[in-house]
Amino acid sequence: MNAVEIEEAVSALAENPFDPEEFPFAFLAAFGNKETTLKRLRSGASNKSDLGGVLQTNNVHISVAPAGEVTRTLLALKASSATSRAKAKFVVATDGEAFEAEDLASGETVACPYREFPDHFGFFLPLAGITTVKQIRESSFDIKATGRLNRLYVELLKDNSEWGTAARRHDMNHFMARLIFCFFAEDTDIFSRPGVFTSTIEQMSAKDSSNTHEVISELFRAMNTKAADHEAVGIARWARSFPYVNGGLFSGSTDVPRFSKIARSYLMHIGNLDWQKINPDIFGSMIQAVAEEEERGTLGMHYTSVPNILKVLNPLFLDDLREKLEEAGQNQRKLLNLRNRIARIRVFDPACGSGNFLVISYKEMRALEAEINNRRDEPERRTEIPLTNFRGIELRDFPAEIARLALIIAEYQCDVLYRGQKEALAEFLPLDTLNWITCGNALRLDWLSICPPTGMGVKHHADDLFHAPIDQAQVDFENEGGETYICGNPPYVGFTWQSPEQKSDLRAIFEGRTKSWKSLDYVAGWFMKAADYGTKTSAKSAFVATNSICQGEQVSILWTEIFRTGHAIVFAHTSFKWANLAKYNAGVTVIIVGISNCTIAMKRLFSIAEDGSVLEKKTDHINAYLVAGLDFIVSPISKPEDDRGRMEWGNKPTDGGNFFLTFDEKEKLLKSSPSAKRFVNRFLGAQEFIRGQERYCLWIEDADRENAEKVPEIRRRVEAVAKMRSESKAAETRPAAQFPHRFRQIQSIAKRYSLVIARVSSEKREYLPIGLENKNTIIGDRNFAIYDAPLWNMALIASRLHWVWIGTVCVRLEMRFSYSNTLGWNTFPIPILTQKNRDDLTRCAEGILLARENHFPAAIADLYDADCMPADLREAHERNDEVVERIYIGRRFRNDTERLEKLFELYTNALTVQKSNKANSKTKA
Structure with a gap:
């Protein structure tokens, strides 16, 4: 279940008559517990309560209290030894009148009337496996409103199918934006009295809903007509109390979809919510999903947390403004001077979606301005920060409309907060007609025409606020911005998954610059456009x-x-989870990179320590690997410069599958021809190595070909290989038909054992897959192998240090690691190792192998599942990391950023020595 579904279920529970016996189970059901789970709890099979309640292990202890005894019951639940033993996260007590709960980890509590506990449903989202942040717990209204709007949207499309077509999708989305504004306006005194929009519809439309669409249409028409003209254009008397809104929100067609009785009921429910509680920080992102059919299944999971957005905005410009405010005293x-500076700052998000970054920027800047006004004894001064300084580009029209609406709401709420309700209302309507959000493809538009240098007019705009064609004439206001800050969270999309249109977008930007642009992620286009923008006007940019x-x-x-282009990386945040309101903390691993062509002496590099805290390092340079250090590119090395083992590709069969046997095929062959045993070996490809699958192959030396072909089944297979190779379309394959008894490419064969490394592996594993195989195992070309190398090589490859290096310098397939012998292993910086170091590393490798042996026949995929890695194996790796890292710096590294810094330091030192040696060689020559 997602957050919206949970809110709806919890609300339904609170609205129904209270059933003391059923409440604990209904509560758990509302948070996604399946009927089979509830059945076990009802029967007592899994109920661990010692107080007559319901105790679900690792989750919650619930008890229905006698009337008036809720607080005492909650204290008893907390003190219960069963609560402790079962590691319950929450305790909940209610008597149907009062409701109390506590998060046992944080100590946070909820105490409210029973009917109001759904307002706190975000507090309990961990019960459904959903990791929350503080803002979402405080935004239950936004989730409730989103869910209700989604139900209305879906219901309207049932009876107005044409409104769901591409031709009318914009009309439907625009209708929803109008409704949202009206709900907000009627609860914040923008309209004549509280609830007037909803109550007017309720009074003037028939209960059978037959004329609901006509009533709403008339209200929209009134809001697009100046009050003085209401009578002249025939506005109905009951609609004349509604103000002239302007701003384009109600201009154009006032066509409204028809309402069923159910849809009318949904509309009334939505209108009866308290829309004063709307939070534009979160609401825009969530309501966007209402209009995106493919996204409704994840409704309520589109929240981008304010702390994450501030990871971009703070180092981009807000930290500097706060510092200047502190200095000003x-x-x-x-x-x-600072207030004047703030009023001229422009924030431009060229992938603005529903406006999160712009809204947060605006609210933070208004807070700074308000503090300045207080210090200057001008607390009620009108803001000098224009919404037109918060500009965006969005590909889809509905998010673009919601972004404008979110900014309008944010402006009004800030006016109420800092100047008071009376002043805010006096200046709110009519809305301005200037447009600051452009609907279009950001990678195709000229950013300078949307956010041009100071003194130039904006070219792309709309006739009114809520209609945004991009081919309009120049608007009549000058761009008076001072500093320009570009920010946002553009679509990522790896090159494998890009649509033809997206590939074309990148081609338009990069063709002529580099031939390798097809390997870039889609987000690279925004960085390049920002850099190009910065060559024409001063700007600082940062993207997720x-x-x-x-x-x-x-x-x-x-x-x-x-x-x-002259840009440098001026700040960065190394890899972290860009978490949203998603189950099990689902979120993509991201970085934040800030660039500028302005001279900034001290750069800032942020990283997450292994204890979860944020570390900041100040440095004079950040390179493209997001490491404090000089710019360089790690280049492949054909063979290692030291005595580490030589890593080679596995053996490539090119046989049409004829060399390979399943276990059953092997047994059948050996039963009919026992002499074939010497030609059958275990084969290790990627799946065999990672997942422990059994597979065998024919391995025939040249000297043994004649004897091998005396076995009929082997002869048949060899002939099939010859035919397949001779008929191959690949020119390099056809010559191999001359030796059809053996693999097309044979690298090496172990004399004692092989260290095996998977060429491609999941980035979710905490360690790279490496194994030890005997000499009779044939290593396939989906793996690399180091033949007969000392075991200390394994200890290095199995370390976190090597994992970090590979993840940084090697190519990625989607997000998976694509290992490279020349780029990953041969370049890996290894300090000079003493014999003691090698002995210690060897013991660590043996410890890892022994720990794995304890869990035989578990495969690598099972052993290295991050969620259930065996404790003894994890301890063996921890010991290995301890030994490895002490060799490098004498202690454990604090995080991956520090690991990379040391590795790059060693790498650059080695390059310097190599260059020096080459120079000396030339001098001697």
Whole structure:
């Protein structure tokens, strides 16, 4: 269940008559517990309560209290030894009148009338496996409103199917935006009296809903007509109390979809919510999903947390403004200068969606302005921060409309907060007709025409606020901005998943710059456009991006071009989860990168420590790998420079499948021809290595071919290989038909054992898959192998240090690691190892192998599942990491950023030595 579904279920529970016996089970059902789980709790099979309640292990202890005894019952639940033993996260007590609960980990509590406990449903979302942040707990209204609007939207489309077509989708979305404004306006005194919009519809429309659409249409028409003209154009008397809104929100067609009785009922329910509680920080993102059919299944999971947005905005410009405010103190001249500066700042989000970044920027800047006004004894001063300074581009029309609406709501709420309700109302209507959100493809539009240098007019705009064609003439206001800050969270989309249109977008930006642009993630287009923008006017930009743009081959492709424009990385946040309101903390791993062509002496590098805290490092340079250090690109090395083992590709069969046997086929062959045993070996490809699958292959040396072909089944297979190779379309394959008894490419064969490394593996594993195989196992070309190398090589490859290196310098397939011998292993910086170091590492490798042996026949995929890795195996790896990292710096590293810094330091030192040696060689020559 998602958050919206949970809210609806909890609300239904509170609205129904209270049933003391059924409440605990209904409560759990509302948070997604299945009937089979509830059945076990009802029977007592899994109910661990010692107080006559319901105790679900690792979740919650619930008890229905005697009348008036809710507080005492909650204290008893907390003190219960069963609560402790079952590791319950929450305790809940109610008597049907009062409701109390406590989060046992944080100590946070809820105490409210029973009917109001759905307002706190966000508090309990962990019961459904949904990780929450503080803002979402405080935004139950937004989730409730989103759910109700979604039900209305779906119900309207049932009876107005044409409104769901591409031709009328915009009309439907625009209708929803109008409704949202009206609900907000009637609860915030913008309209003549509280609830007037909803009550007018209820009174003037028939209960059978036959004329509901006509009533709403007349109200929309009134809001698009100046009061003085109401009578002249025939506005119905009952609609004349509604104000002239303007701003384009109600201009154009006033056509409204027809309402069924159910849809009318939904509309009344939505109108009866308290829309004063709307939070534009979150609501815009969530309501966007109402209009996106493919996204409704995840409704309520589109929330981007304010702390995450501030990870972009704070180092981009807000930290500097706060610092200047601190420096200004009570100095009136400095405060005035800072206020003037803030009023001229432009924030531009060229992938603005429903406006989260713009709304948060606006609210934070209004808070700074308000503090300045207080220090200058001008608390009721009208804001000088224009909404037109918060500009965006959005591909889809509905999110673009919601972004404008969210900013309008944010402006009104800030006016109420900082100046008072009376002043806010006096200046709110009519809405301004200027437009600051452009609907279009950001990678195709000229950003300078939307957010141009100071003194130039904006070219792309709309005739009114809520209609945004991009080919309009120049507007009549000058761009008076000072500083420009570009920010946002553009779509990521790896090159494998890009649509033809998206690939074409990247081609338009990168073709002529680099031939390798097809390997770039889609988000790279925004970075390049920002850098190009910065060559024409002063700006600082920062985007959220997939970490892959600062890893592997994309580093040389993208960042070479960005640095060529004169931009540098001025701040960055290394990999972290960009969490949303998603089950099990689902979220993509991202980075934040800020660039500028302005001289900034001290750069800021943020990273997450292993205890979860945020570390900040100040440095004079950040390279494209997001490491404090000089710019360079890690290049492949054909063979290692030291005595580490030589890593080679596995053996490539190119046989049409004829060399391979399943277990049953092997047994059948050996039963009919026992002499074939010497030609059958265990084969290890990727699936066999990672998932422990059994597979066998024919392995025939040249000297043994004649004897092998005396076995009829082997002869048949060899002939099939010869035919397949001779008929191959690949020119390099056809010559191999001359030796059809053996693999087309044979690298090496172990004399004692092989260290095996998967070429492609999941980034979700905490360690790279590496195994030890005997000499009779044939290693396939989906793996790399180091033959007969000392075991200390395994200890290095199995370390977190090596995992970090591979994840940074090697190519990625989607998000999976694509290992490379020349780029990953041969370049891996290894300090000079003493014999003791090698012995210690060897013991660590043996410890890892022994721990795995304890869980035989579990496969790598099972052993290295991050959620259920065996404790002894994890301890073995921890010991290995301890030994490895002490060799490098004498202690454990604090996080991956520190690991990378040390590795790059060693790498650059090695490069310097190599260059020096080459120079000396030339001098001697």
